[in-house]
Amino acid sequence: MHTARLHISARGDACRYGEVNVQCTSSPTTGSTVSIEAIIEIGPTSYFVVMSVKAGTFTFFAAGDGYFLSTKTAVSTLTATGAHVDGDLLEQNVAKGGTAHTIHVSGDVVCGTTIGG
Secondary structure, eight states: OOOEEEEEEEEEEEEEEEEEEEEEEETTEEEEEEEEEEEEEEEHHHHHHHEETTTTEEEETTTEEEEEEETTTOOOOOSEEEEEOOOOEEOOSOOOOOOOEEEEEEEEETTTEOOOO
């Protein structure tokens, strides 16, 4: 039996989410990727997010709010059935004089599954 769990925190708060869809793809040109799609709540605001996990790096895109890239200390590993992630992601393309936000993501996901909901 496969188990999956995913924990996301932003701005110091755990994020709530409904269904999380996990898709795994492989391509001769881009290699293997695990995509994670969800609608999460950070405080009173909902965001559609897409995470992309590759061996050694992962990204987090919150539609309308920002793009985050894993830090050098973050861990992302592709497994035979999905992916494992653990680490901080730092907001990219911050306006001059602005402060980059950090998101922490940790957990394991399984290809072809829906978590929660």
